[in-house]
Amino acid sequence: MAINTNFRVEKDLLGEKKISSNAYYGINTARALDNFNVSSKKVNLHLIKAIVTIKKSAAITHKKLKELSPEKADAIIKACDKILKDEFNSEFVVDALQGGAGTSTNMNVNEVIANVAIELLGGEKGDYSLVHPLHHVNMSQSTNDVYPTAIRIAAIKLLRPLSLAFANLQEALQIKENEFADVLKLGRTQLMDALPMMAGQGFGAYARAISRDRWRLYKVEERLREVNIGGTAIGTGMNATLKYIFLMTDILQDLTGLGLARSDYPMDTTQNMDVFVEVSGLLKSASVNLIKISNDIRLLGSGPRGGIGELSLPKVQAGSSIMAGKVNPVIAEMAAQTSMKVISNDAAITYAAASGQLELNAFGPLIAESLLESLEILTNAVNIFTEKCINGLEVNEGNCSHNLEASTSVVTALVHHIGYDKASEIAKKSLRENKTIKELCLEEGILTPEKLNEILNPYEITKPGIPGMKEGKK
Structure with a gap:
């Protein structure tokens, strides 16, 4: 009887599930694919790489503390390094919008790391007796x-x-x-x-x-x-x-x-966002x-x-x-x-x-x-x-010059010299007769040309103070 090599069978507490023999993810990821087919967006790769870095750190830690065999720890570390070099990006397939507080993402990472590590040890994907996603990759950790x-x-x-x-x-x-x-x-x-x-x-x-x-x-x-x-x-x-x-x-x-x-209070950091x-x-x-x-x-x-x-x-x-x-x-x-x-x-x-x-x-x-x-x-x-x-x-x-000259904005500079009411009158007349403020002031002899030039100096009307009036003088 021919053996189908296109898939492998993995088990969890809910039962068995067929997984493509080419896939580096496992049954937890496969169930997430079934459950969270929400959008076309997968989990952000920056988040994936941060999780992989955490897994690598954990493996190094457990190796140093002799809580994980050097062989398994080194395989996990090397697997993490390969993933961090973008060799397995396509294996992170879970939808960005998912239930479970991120468990599906964590398990997707755990399973890919485990299966890459298994192959590095000469095994076949799914042989979790060599490297287990939870017992070894997720050791001393929680999604939370x-x-x-x-x-x-x-x-x-x-x-x-x-x-x-x-x-x-x-x-x-x-x-x-x-x-x-x-x-x-x-x-x-x-x-x-x-x-x-x-x-x-x-x-x-x-x-x-x-x-x-x-x-x-x-x-x-x-x-x-x-x-x-x-x-x-x-x-x-x-x-x-x-x-x-x-x-x-x-x-x-x-x-x-x-x-x-x-x-210094992990319960706070765990629950509060x-x-x-x-x-x-x-x-x-x-x-x-x-x-x-x-x-x-x-x-x-x-x-x-x-x-x-x-x-x-x-x-x-x-x-x-x-x-x-x-x-x-x-x-x-x-x-x-x-x-x-x-x-x-x-x-x-x-x-x-x-x-x-x-x-x-x-x-x-x-x-x-x-x-x-x-x-x-x-x-x-x-x-x-x-x-x-x-x-x-x-x-x-x-255009800047034209728009400024066509407006009545400069009349404000004259208020302290001719009064608010007279300035308003000049502004209205400027709009009515389509003449500039300076032209009207000169026509009506309201101020001398020299005084007008002093008041309307660009460097006077664009800084604090009263244009044309020195500090302390009225």
Whole structure:
């Protein structure tokens, strides 16, 4: 009788299940595939690699403590190294949205590591007498201490390039602040003409907002460094020795290069997810600033004839399939849309963190998926926005000058010299007769040309003080 070699049979407490003979995952993963066919998104690979690193650290720890044979430990360590080199990415197949507080993801990792290790020992996949996913790979661990620790490791590693991306954006905005420092333009409040300003001042304000985001993102890493590894199922540490708990964390620090610290109260770190809400909240705050800046740039760059047209955005692609010659502000739109996605992810993280019950939060997978996605896409969006929009921005001095001269904004500079009522009268007449404020003042002899030039000096009307009046004099 011919033997079917296309699959192997694995058993668990629910019974038997056929697994493809080519698969490195096992029965727990196969059941998760049946149960959680929700989306087209698999578990974030950054999270997978963080879990693999934890498994490697555990194997090294157990080898040092002589709790695992050197042969098995070395096979697990080598298997982890191969996985970390992206050799088995396709084996991590569980849907990102899953029940079980991340157990399916943890078991997917345990099974792949075990089967890779089995082959390294000369065995065949599924022969768990050589290396067992639970007894050996998951030794002294629970999903409930592995998964939150892995989220923290993955988040820190994604947070650092995001902080750098915001630092680069801040620098790019500061360059524009200096580049446009001498360009006088119209400032606006509530979309209406307000006061004169230097174009560079606007970019300086953007840079200050982004600098706050950069600093907050840089500092929040500290909140993620406290890990509950060794706390096992509910934070009490049952089935994990004190020697393992302390050595495990030290080795994990070495493997990740991160300043991880053992939680002094693992039960808290196991069940409470507020730290992820805090991090996500800062991503939301940064996204708010990014939307504001990108929308301002789109507005100031509108036109080229029918809009404000004070900025020229880099042209990166044709804008329409029907309107020939149209170019749209697509990079700024991308930055805003990405930010909107981050804000929506923050709502999911907030609700998931609030929904934990008693000694465990079952909604860690949604938190992990949403937070890691936000970190990744925001980093990419900020880098693209900096490179393909901010760096290539140009100011249209002619349009800035025209819009300023056509407005009545400079009349505010005259209030302390001619009074509010007279200034209002001049402003109304300027709009009615389509003349500039300066022209009317000269026509009516309200002020001398010399005094007008002194009051309306660009460097006087764009800084603190009363234009045309020295400090201490009236």
